[in-house]
Amino acid sequence: MAEPKSHLFIFFLISSIFSVRSLTLSSDIIALKPLNTPLNLPPFLPILASALGISLPCWDFSTEPCSVPRVTHFTCGITCSGSRVVQLTLDSQGYSGTLTPFIANLTRLITLDLTENNFYGPIPFSIFFLPNLQNLILRVNSFSGVIPPSVTYLKSLKFLDLSRNSLSGSLPNSMNSLTSLSRMDLSYNKLIGSLPKLPSNLNELALKANSLTGSLFYSSFNGLTQLMVVELGENSFTGTLDAWLFLLPSLQQIDLANNSFTGIIVPKPPPNFNSQLVAVNLSFNRINGILPVNFIYYPILRSLGLSYNQLRGPIPKEYNKKGSMQRLFLDGNFLNGSLPAEFFSGDTAVTGSFGDNCLTSCPVSSQLCSKSQKPASICQQAYGGPADQGLNCQSNV
Numbered sequence: 001m002a003e004p005k006s007h008l009f010i011f012f013l014i015s016s017i018f019s020v021r022s023l024t025l026s027s028d029i030i031a032l033k034p035l036n037t038p039l040n041l042p043p044f045l046p047i048l049a050s051a052l053g054i055s056l057p058c059w060d061f062s063t064e065p066c067s068v069p070r071v072t073h074f075t076c077g078i079t080c081s082g083s084r085v086v087q088l089t090l091d092s093q094g095y096s097g098t099l100t101p102f103i104a105n106l107t108r109l110i111t112l113d114l115t116e117n118n119f120y121g122p123i124p125f126s127i128f129f130l131p132n133l134q135n136l137i138l139r140v141n142s143f144s145g146v147i148p149p150s151v152t153y154l155k156s157l158k159f160l161d162l163s164r165n166s167l168s169g170s171l172p173n174s175m176n177s178l179t180s181l182s183r184m185d186l187s188y189n190k191l192i193g194s195l196p197k198l199p200s201n202l203n204e205l206a207l208k209a210n211s212l213t214g215s216l217f218y219s220s221f222n223g224l225t226q227l228m229v230v231e232l233g234e235n236s237f238t239g240t241l242d243a244w245l246f247l248l249p250s251l252q253q254i255d256l257a258n259n260s261f262t263g264i265i266v267p268k269p270p271p272n273f274n275s276q277l278v279a280v281n282l283s284f285n286r287i288n289g290i291l292p293v294n295f296i297y298y299p300i301l302r303s304l305g306l307s308y309n310q311l312r313g314p315i316p317k318e319y320n321k322k323g324s325m326q327r328l329f330l331d332g333n334f335l336n337g338s339l340p341a342e343f344f345s346g347d348t349a350v351t352g353s354f355g356d357n358c359l360t361s362c363p364v365s366s367q368l369c370s371k372s373q374k375p376a377s378i379c380q381q382a383y384g385g386p387a388d389q390g391l392n393c394q395s396n397v
């Protein structure tokens, strides 16, 4: 319902003729009003407080955010329901301030979105006094300190996006009590420690580019039947990726690239299992062993990245026969043998890279082989040639 500007002028005329009634709950105004703003509110308001620690140039407090007709577009993305502020969505205008404990005075807040500004300092503990908060979006700011453990009291929280800040410390232990949470993005922070038990209704988990450690344990993922996206690239996770990971029932995309995983167990899915897996990226790890054949049993897998690991053995020709596979990145391993001709035949050909391996036939005329193979001496050593280093693949790195 777009309001013609003339209606707004009439509204302002009327408001200046009649005294302004307080149409927004006074404590909500107090919470939003910056400390340094001159007091021009009704005198009964007891204290001044500011949830944002800044004055917003788009709202001088001379208009009522919750009055009718709505004038929300004059008031910094403040949206009301009745007399209560329910949404605060700031434009990305380089606002610089802090989030103060008074944010908790906006008790009906459903959405707080400060995306792409310069807010800094800690996320206040009092945030857990917001029982209705569903969307907490503070991405691309400079928040620091830990994620307050109290965040786990936000029973209504559906979307948590704190990505691209400077948050440190570990993930709150009782994270699994966020039973409504479906999307969580804490990527590009400085988080450490291991994964706790994750919220059970999660669809998307993104923790890319932090400093998380430890293995991926089934106990963290147990019961996450709706999990579709796992984005844990660029961390320091270790250990073996176990069969259960590939059998999470809704899983579509796994990105675990650029970690320190050393092993992988890819199960053949049981007959009644309807895998949703489309893309797997495990490049830039330290995975050793034979290139897993069982990926061919994932019917809609389109993209597989295993570049720059320590994988050995042949590239199964089934990788190509498998109709769904479109992108196959296997460069930078110790894969051996000759490559089946099927990989280079017309319309079934995949894109990707097989270079920097120990393949005996990889025609450089093919885009797949544009990067050359490893020197013969390195491959001989890897496969127990004259240097007789046995099958100790660590000997090459």
Ligand SMILES: *[C@@H]1O[C@H](CO)[C@@H](O)[C@H](O)[C@H]1NC(C)=O
Residues within 6 Å of the ligand: 026, 027, 030, 047, 101, 102, 104, 105, 126
């Ligand atoms: C704001 O909340 C604090 C506690 O967080 C409380 O002490 C204060 O009275 C509240 N102010 C108003 C105006 O409601």
Ligand SMILES: *[C@@H]1O[C@H](CO)[C@@H](O)[C@H](O)[C@H]1NC(C)=O
Residues within 6 Å of the ligand: 234, 258, 284
């Ligand atoms: C992997 O992570 C390291 C450190 O976070 C970074 O320097 C490097 O560029 C990353 N590599 C890739 C391929 O993303």
Ligand SMILES: *[C@@H]1O[C@H](CO)[C@@H](O)[C@H](O)[C@H]1NC(C)=O
Residues within 6 Å of the ligand: 233, 257, 258, 281, 282, 283, 284, 303, 304, 305, 327, 329
């Ligand atoms: C896998 O991740 C790496 C590192 O982030 C990236 O460079 C590469 O393009 C990705 N590969 C695929 C197949 O998505």
Ligand SMILES: *[C@@H]1O[C@H](CO)[C@@H](O)[C@H](O)[C@H]1NC(C)=O
Residues within 6 Å of the ligand: 290, 312, 313, 314, 336, 337, 383
């Ligand atoms: C290829 O690798 C496999 C697994 O490591 C090994 O058993 C086999 O001998 C290798 N083949 C050649 C021709 O080096």
